[in-house]
Amino acid sequence: MITLQQLQELFYTSVFEHGSENHTTSKLGHYINETEGLSSIDHFNIYKGSITASLNRALREIYPVCNRLTGDNFFNAMGKEYMRNTTSRSADLANYGEDFQNFIASFKHTENLTYLPDVANLEWAWHRAFHAADESSIDLAALGKVPEADKPHIVFYLPVSASLIASEFPIQHIWQVNQSDFEGDDRVDLNEGGIKLLVWRKDYTMRIDPLDDVEWCMLKEIGTGHTFDTVCTHLCKHDPVLDIEKMLPILVQRGWISSFSIDD
């Protein structure tokens, strides 16, 4: 007699089995009743189709631009291949597809769409920021009261919603022209150059802020979680003329630094 766990494991394996290799599915079929007009495998395939459709729907909702760039049929086929290669370990469907970018980068049928993994990276960052914890702005009064002796030990934090993204392709432009409400010239020259971005959420407003090289370096360094003293040392090695004292208030004012602590 098959146990519940054995039956469920058989079911799980059968869902991602290729149609041409239906060994597990046939085995599962022995435990499923037939009805008039439907074989046991037909009954199972209703679930297989439903699971595949709902996982593809989840990917489409998180990656609408990738879907638009590749078309529904291609995206669904790519999604099916992703499902076979990726185990979902979270009960929350919103966590599904985190490594879709890496899958796309290794998927042989998208090797000509060199920019697509970076677009997927941007879309995941957006999705992540959308659901990130709410945060208030940095407490400037408390920051102003930090004793001089403690200032080297301050650790600044980027917003919890923030992702720093760099691409050699114009992914923000690609993303913009593929929004459903975009109007205008939707052509993008892939040679127009790369971009560095901070994707984050300010209160309930989603933001994709382009960064220059100085802003990128500072935010990257601050994002490591080192003390301000160490951050300054690293930044000065990279760029001896960087005016950190001038730049820091700008980053704070833009909301790109959301909190701080004093490292003991």
Place this chain on the structure above:
Amino acid sequence: MEPILPESAPCFMEDVILSRFKEIEISGAGIGLRSQHYQQILDNKPNVHWFEALSENYFGEGGLPLYHLEKVREHYPITLHGVGMSLGSATSLNTNYLAKLKRLVDRFEPAYVSDHLAWVSVNGKYLHDLLPLPYTEEALTIVAEHVIQVQDFLGRTLLIENPASYLSFNNSEMTEWEFIGELSKKTDCHLLIDVNNIHVSAINHGFSAIEYIDAIPSERVREIHLAGYEDHDTYLFDTHGHRVHPPVWDLYEAALERFGPVPTLIEWDTDIPEFSVLMEEAAHSDALLEKILS
């Protein structure tokens, strides 16, 4: 078969004394809360008795979904309905999931918390669909242990919903309604009866929907779900993407005759229509609920 919990086990919901919300209990027809309608609901405060929120849609740490649920909750009682608890898993429950659910329950004080008689995952690997169980003694023991674990963790009674199904296992030892009856006795859980699911499964498996309704312990039924299905010729598929079909309205009337005026939800998950369509469906449900009361 002896119940694991005594029949007199407390209904945890009544233990809630202090609340930051005006209303907790629900009655009449409610509507499934969907993001497409947030703004309309908050702008117009439509005359809806209550809303049901899909628990997993609010598992994020923050952002607009939780903001909107907070605003809706200020004006309406809610229930929380889940699809990811996987009570039918042969392997252990996801404690991370339960912790997130408890956080929601504590924050929003729902009238009811419900999930399905189904499995979604095995060995921690998720298929994200409500999958059918063989109705065996082994499955009954496992599901009952899981229901009790959840009720203990949440500190409240869970509502279990009957699934729509498209296959049945030949090693089942009892009917679905017998399984549900035994489960409710073993765990003292309450029931959410999805009338559309009964109709869909009855057609797909060739059993009597009325026999199913008649076998349900009516004193445990706290909520009813109504939705639309699709006819795929050889089977019915529960899409939640259409108005409630006439045979389901008929079965609903039979269910109300047996269960009394149980709070009833209009569910719609795909091809979400204008809010007014949901209001029309809720008004129809309300009219039938009033008919039973009179």
